[in-house]
Amino acid sequence: MSADPRSRFDRRRDTEHRLTNDADVWVATASVNGAPHLVPLSFHWDGEKLLFATPTNSPTARNLAATRAVRLGLGHTRDVSMIDGDVEVFDDDALPQELRDGYVGRTGWDPGGEATPYRWFLVSPRRIQAWREVNELPDRELMRDGQWSVPSPTE
Amino acid sequence: MSADPRSRFDRRRDTEHRLTNDADVWVATASVNGAPHLVPLSFHWDGEKLLFATPTNSPTARNLAATRAVRLGLGHTRDVSMIDGDVEVFDDDALPQELRDGYVGRTGWDPGGEATPYRWFLVSPRRIQAWREVNELPDRELMRDGQWSVPSPTE
Numbered sequence: 001m002s003a004d005p006r007s008r009f010d011r012r013r014d015t016e017h018r019l020t021n022d023a024d025v026w027v028a029t030a031s032v033n034g035a036p037h038l039v040p041l042s043f044h045w046d047g048e049k050l051l052f053a054t055p056t057n058s059p060t061a062r063n064l065a066a067t068r069a070v071r072l073g074l075g076h077t078r079d080v081s082m083i084d085g086d087v088e089v090f091d092d093d094a095l096p097q098e099l100r101d102g103y104v105g106r107t108g109w110d111p112g113g114e115a116t117p118y119r120w121f122l123v124s125p126r127r128i129q130a131w132r133e134v135n136e137l138p139d140r141e142l143m144r145d146g147q148w149s150v151p152s153p154t155e
Numbered sequence: 156m157s158a159d160p161r162s163r164f165d166r167r168r169d170t171e172h173r174l175t176n177d178a179d180v181w182v183a184t185a186s187v188n189g190a191p192h193l194v195p196l197s198f199h200w201d202g203e204k205l206l207f208a209t210p211t212n213s214p215t216a217r218n219l220a221a222t223r224a225v226r227l228g229l230g231h232t233r234d235v236s237m238i239d240g241d242v243e244v245f246d247d248d249a250l251p252q253e254l255r256d257g258y259v260g261r262t263g264w265d266p267g268g269e270a271t272p273y274r275w276f277l278v279s280p281r282r283i284q285a286w287r288e289v290n291e292l293p294d295r296e297l298m299r300d301g302q303w304s305v306p307s308p309t310e
Contacts, residue, residue, distance in 0.1 A: 024232035028193035030185030034222040038183035038193065040232035067189040076231060077179035077195035 026073035029063035085123035181228035184218035240278035
């Protein structure tokens with residue numbers, strides 16, 4: 001038996017809680033010719049955009065440099081927030097210091113200190129959905145065209 | 156602090172346990188022109204192949220019909236088994252009965268009974284990897300070219 005479906009307001013609150021507190025996110029990318037890739041990565045959320053880093057020569061980094069398109073999954077399979085986003089790419093020496101500080105503060109790790117070259121990827125959410133069970137599939141869309149369609153819990 | 160890395164033998168045992176017992180899997184696909192998609196879906200494992208169903212007109216079904224390529228993620232972000240696979244597609248009336256019985260037995264649900272048309276997707280694993288933390292990134296490959304490179308725990 002499922003619980004009653006959450007309101008869209010509650011789903012935004014739960015999604016922002018995950019963005020602010022979770023350690024990792026599932027990162028789905030695609031090559032230009034349609035090969036899917038998926039890995040879990042640590043991330044930082046600055047309130048509007050999501051930042052992660054991965055080795056420059058990894059499939060994820062190569063896919064994102066070519067397509068600039070990502071789909072992210074937060075949470076577990078029966079309590080998810082899905083984010084489709086547009087991606088900006090930064091070489092390590094071009095990342096704004098404030099973003100690096102946020103990431104290092106959140107994860108306790110600076111990829112710029114690794115021997116392997118890393119690149120940084122900053123995701124602007126375009127669409128966000130959240131659902132737990134089948135009864136939450138209606139009303140799952142919380143953001144469209146980069147704009148929340150639900151008021152902020154703090155407003 | 157991380158635990159000691161598991162042996163590849165233990166990782167195969169843990170991966171097969173997830174394939175046999177987990178309720179859902181993360182399914183990453185790509186459109187032919189490089190748009191990634193990701194959703195959690197229920198599945199069945201028959202010992203060699205993984206079966207799931209999704210509406211015929213969903214992004215996942217359309218991507219798989221076009222590319223026949225999938226990457227699956229089992230588990231949580233700090234304890235994952237990743238499967239790259241080749242995909243066979245079945246219309247509902249063409250699915251072998253034994254596979255349907257296995258899926259319905261595992262999930263308690265027959266997509267063939269829905270008003271929305273569903274298609275079935277049978278994944279033959281080509282590569283399987285499993286890791287928890289950074290110290291398990293070496294030795295993460297358990298299957299290559301469709302062949303386990305670790306003995307079965309039951310052998």
